[in-house]
Amino acid sequence: MSFFSRFLFLFSLLLATVSQAEELHVQVFYDGAPLKGVEVRVDEDSLGATDTRGLISGEVQPGSRKVHLVDDQFALPIDVNIVAGSEGELSVNFTSVEGDSPDISFESFTEADPGATGFLVGRVTDSSGSPLAGARVATLGRVSVVDSDGIFSLEVPRGLYDVRTSAPGYETAIVKAVRVLAGSGVTLGLALDEVAEETLGEAETPQLTLEEVVVTGVFKVEDSADDVKRYATTIVNAIDVEMLERFGDGDVASALQRVSGVSVQDDKYATVRGLDGRYISATLNGLLLPSTDPQRRDVQLDLFPTNILGGIEISKAFTADQLATTSGGSIKIRTKGLPQEFTFEVSAGVGATSGVTGSDVLSHKGSSTDYLGYDSGLRELVGFVLDQTEGGRDLLVCDPGISEDICTDRIVAAGVAVAMEDDYNVKLWSAIPGASLGVSIGDKRPLDAGAEWGYYVAANYGYGNGDRGLAVLSNPIGDEGSYQRTNETIDASLYAVTGIEWGIADEFLSKTTVIRSTDIQTRQDRFTDNAEEVDRFKTILQFVERQFASQSFSGHHEFDFGGDEAHILDWNVGLAQTLRDEPDRRQYSYFNEFLSLSAFERRWSELTEDTIDFSLDYSIPVNWSAAASTQFSAGVLSSEKERDVELYRFSLRPGSRFSQIDGLSLFSGADLEADVLSYGNFAIDAFRIAPTTTSTDSYTSDEKTEAYYLNTQTEIGENLTFLVGARYEEFTQDLAYPNSLVSTSELTTDGWYPSANITYRLGDDWQVRAAYSETVSYPGLIERSESLSFDPLTDDPIFGNPNLVSSTVNNFDIRVEYYLSPEESVSLAVFSKEIDNPIERALPDASGSATTGITFRNQVSADLEGIEFEFSKDVIDNASWYAFLSGNVSYIDSSVSLGADSLRLEGADAQGRALQGQSEYLANVQFGLDHYPSEQKLTLLLNYFDDRIFRIARGAATGPEIESGRYLLDLTYEKRFGNATSLEVVVKNILNDEIEWVQNSNVIESFQVGTSFNVKLNYEFL
Structure with missing residues (x-):
């Protein structure tokens, strides 16, 4: 190329x-x-x-x-x-x-490394020690004006400097030969004497050359969350590695709920400033993240463990170098880079959950390799079944002599059923403790010509389980009864990075990531269906494998063409594949204690999505004068996704000898495996497998995003920054149904998306940021698909809408920040969003059982406003103790203008309701306490989210289903034993609040998940 x-x-x-x-x-x-x-x-x-x-x-x-x-x-x-x-x-x-x-x-x-900078900071006073506000500190054309506290700050390239300090009426002082190292700061203390009276009339102000000045301290410019937030040119929140480790969050989803304005649904999906995943862009190492959920375009963020991360950045204001879908915000996940020195660490942990570990919970027969997160083939749908049922769509049992093309022999039909495993029964077992293992190794070594080669490899395995106990269903117009749901989760990940660093800051990196998460679920519901006036006993057996694999290559290069600063080139090439495999999901129900053949289903589904990404960014700095400069940035992006979804469904129907079955065996007390759905009963044609796959259940799709942008970041003096840009983005989406005559569905959206961000610094402590942008939201694949799919949580049908169009969003943001110190700050943000044609989950215009399903519609418009308040304060900071208090509170209000169909189905009272999934209030508080002599850390974390619409309902008298707000209190503790060993304790969900769904002020579902306790021991080989 x-x-x-x-x-x-x-x-x-x-x-x-x-x-x-x-x-x-x-x-x-x-x-x-x-x-x-x-x-x-x-x-x-x-x-x-x-x-x-x-x-x-x-x-x-x-x-x-x-x-x-x-x-x-x-x-x-x-x-x-x-x-x-x-x-x-x-x-x-x-x-x-x-x-x-x-x-x-x-x-x-090298001598002229423009990217290698350090800081000159300090305090200027008069001879009495009073701050000398307005004094000027200068070196090599760079000037800093001393503030009211006497403080100044200058960022300069590494090197040797003479620093000149002057003020009217005072002698000018020159500090000779101050050495500034890259990434470090030199702190100077300067005192100026007043000019003697006899020299006041002279033409020149006297100069005092200081041959030696005391260096009173040093600091390193770190890539910390505070630095990212403070020095960003737009509105940003960040979580660095130290915060990830301290907060004890095991995955990206749980970590994000600590950020202001962010909530998490179903422990997987992020909502930023009241907007769900369709309005959020997510990237991993600069490349687009595909989804493992066939029903949503959201990225399932619980899939990414925090122990392979280098940090998370949440940008809440769109800039032209981001995806045009950055309306609520962008989530930039960054994995670990090369280590600075040799590291070799192992860890092992155990965990328990109150009310679960050691208690009897549900389970069902699995394969011999389930503990690894893989099915051994036990649940596989064999090719013979698909061959005999026309891909799961038809099976007519009759004499082949009548029509060989249409009829299937009764013995062959029995063979189809026998080819499926006859595992249906639920058993009880005593839940074992969770466990985790981890190992990582890395190093960086010198090469010729000043280059360095490094590598880092990490592997992790984890097992956990959970149970909802006896969850209560109490909906007087729906289901009343109880259910028990047990989950086992197996997580495994492998991460490797290797690369070369050379020159000023040049690098080439290769990053390989493989992440797997497997959920094994057993659920039994016993309830009265008030709508159908029938007692039901339902069982679901489910095994779901999710996998994310990616290989990316990236480069960062700085070129010196003789100007004041270097040109910068960044590029990324990535391949990724996501997989969701759900083999042999089994569901059966008893209606009034009698087995319902029509409610019996076995389902095989597999989603595979392949992604190819390429991005290139180039920036050119231009200095207009000593006080003004502009960095011009331009870039291109190309991303292609190919998705293949295969879904096969089978039910039961009576065979020719169904009457020979003992009627008592169809009652719920019978052994389903031995007495009812045995191989023998299929062999005698008492039961038959009934294919129920539709021609649009399986589909293929192609998505392509192509974009280019131009950004200009202009610095005027030390106080003002303008970041202005525009992005052109074209999005195409094609849907095809290989088993159907339904025509291909195509969507194309393109446009220019402008952005403007302004940062004004009032001295060193205050900053004001303002932003405006226009963004877009595209429909998801399943939302436009004509394929009938099913909600994985409720099993209700999902009807796509091929007529959906993209939404456009106008975004307004302003934030005021005050920094008490580099680690302490207070900020207040106000934001507003105007959405045209917002896409929402909606009620289908249907009757019968289809009324329980959902579809998608473009509503007329939506408006959203909010306020965010954040703070961080050091409470204690001395030689032995350190304590901090930080937190955030968000208020968000939204209003949806419904279209005519939605208004008719939801009822007139629904007009102006909130966006689905949006909480009015969100809050976080973190308190940390460190004891340096004993090397102990303790952190308390409190999270709160307010009520939010879980699901809309039919009719004005019904009202939407609301997930009740609740508090989550966690605790983490760390103790180090020397340099090599550390002990970590994480306690999650200490309050164990009841999780509730409410409709019309009635609690319709409630359960508890227990308090979890995890202990991990880390050992580092030195």
Whole structure:
């Protein structure tokens, strides 16, 4: 490809132009303060001792070298690779915590690395110590005006600087030779003297050259959630690795509910600012995420374990470099990158749930490999069955002599039934504890020409189970009774990343991800169906495998064309496949204790979705003046998805000898396997398998998204940032039914989507952000499909609507942020969204059993407004203790203008109701307490979501089904034992509130899931 040819040429040119340099800078700190007097040796040669800044510099020959740090208290050897043509920077930070290893970082840079920056910060006072507001601190054309507290801050490229400080009526001070290392900050303390009276009339202000200045501290610019939020050019929330580990959330879905304005439904699906998955874009390492749910376009976020993640970023304002479906927000999931040093860690854990572990729960016979999350083939639908039933659509038992093409012999028909496993019975077993195992290993090693190669591999396995106890059904116009549902879950994942880093910040990475999650469910319902006036006893046996596999290649490259800053090229190529396999789902019911043949069903379904993605982004910085610059960014995206869904359904019907069956055996007390649906009864033609697959149950689809964008980010001074851009995106969707004469259904949507974001900084502590954008929401495949599908939770029919059109959204956002410190902040956000043609789940215009189903319609419009408040505050921060309190509260209000059909079916009172799945109030509170001497951490996490519409209902007198709001309280505890071992305890759902669904103020369903306890031991090989 021409792109890769150009890339290889530029890469070779970059390596060929490297020039030689041999300078090494070593900076040593103790708890962040510079450490003076540490002798530094390189191999056998002494470089000298660190000065008051903790710094020593010297000339060193290129190649692999061993640096020794020697003091009265320690002797530390460090291996480094001095690269010809670059300067080396070694930073070592010792801590006072007993047993802690020092934090070591080493990097190589060329003389003019524009992307390698650090900070000059400090305080300017007069001779009495009072802040000198309005003073100017400058170096190399960069100026910072001192604020009312005397504080200044300058971001500069790494290097050696003379820093000039001036103020009217005061002597100008020049600090000579201040060394700034990449990714670090140097803190200066400056005091200016007033100009003497005899010099006030002179033309020039006197200058005072300070030969030495005290470095009072150091800080590292981290990729933390606070930094991501503060320095983003749009409205962003973030969860970094430290937060993921501290909060104890096992997957992305549970982690997201900690973010303001975000709630999670069914433990899988995110709702951002009141908008569900159709209005949310989700990416993994910059590539689009396919769905494993055949009924929804949402990504099932519980599939992604947090222990392979490098962080999660939730952007709530659309920018042109994001997908045009970013209306509610975008969820950017990033997996771990290359480690900085060798790491090898193993972990093992056990878990228990109150009311479940050790109790009798439901189960059914499975295959010998279920514990691995794979079916051994026991549930497989053999080809013989499909051959004899025309793909599960027809089986006519009659004499083949009449018509060989139409008739199937009775013996052959019996063979079809016998080819299916006769496992129907439910058994009780004592639930065992959950368990988890994990192992990871990684390293980074030097290569020639200053490059480094690294790798990281992680594998995880987990088993868990859950039970709803005796859940209560109490709907006077629906079902009244109870049910028990037991779930077993097997999770497994394998993640690997390898790559090369070189030059300024160039890298090439390969990331491989395989994630599997298997759910085994056994459910029994015993209730009275008030609508049909019949007592029912229903059993469901289900086994579902979900798998996500991806392979991505990415590159980040910086090119120096002689300007002030580098051009940046980022590219991504990815292949992904999602799989949802549900082999042999069995459901049968007794009506008034009598087996219903028509309600009997065995179902096989499989969804496979293949995705190919490519993206390319290029940015060019332009400096208009010392106070104004613009970064121009452009990019392209191409994403293709191919989905194949196969669904086969079979029921029962009486055979020619059905009358020979003892009527008592059809009652619920009989053994279904031995006395009723035995192979023998099929062989004598007492029962027959009845294919019920429709011609539109199986379908294929193609989705294609092609886009390109242009962004401009303009910085005016230190206080104002404009991010303005536009995106063109074309979306096509084709649906075809291989077993049907139904014509292919096609949808094409394209358009330009503008965005504008403004950030204004009022000093160093205040920021105001405002954003406007136009976005789109596309219909999902199942929503437009003419295939009849079934809700996996309720088993109600789902009718697609091929006439759906895309929705358009206007978004308005404003947020005010105040930073008390780098880790402490308060923010208030206000947002509004106007949606034309919103797609919603709707009631089918049908009769009979179809009235229990759902369909989809474009409503007229929807309006949504909300307020978000966030805070984080350090409560205690001293040498022994650290405590923080953080949280957020969201208020969201929405109103839907219904179309004529929906208004007629839902009733006039439904006009202006809220969006489905939207809570009016959301809240989170986190309290953390650390004890440094004993290396312990304790965190309490409280989450609340308000009532939300679970499902709309027919008729004004009925009212929608509401999922009641509830509180979730979790606790995490961590204790370290030296450098290698740590113990983690996670307690989830401490309050164990009743989970309830309400209709017309009546609780129609309720259950509890228990409190879970998990203990994990980690060991790191040092």
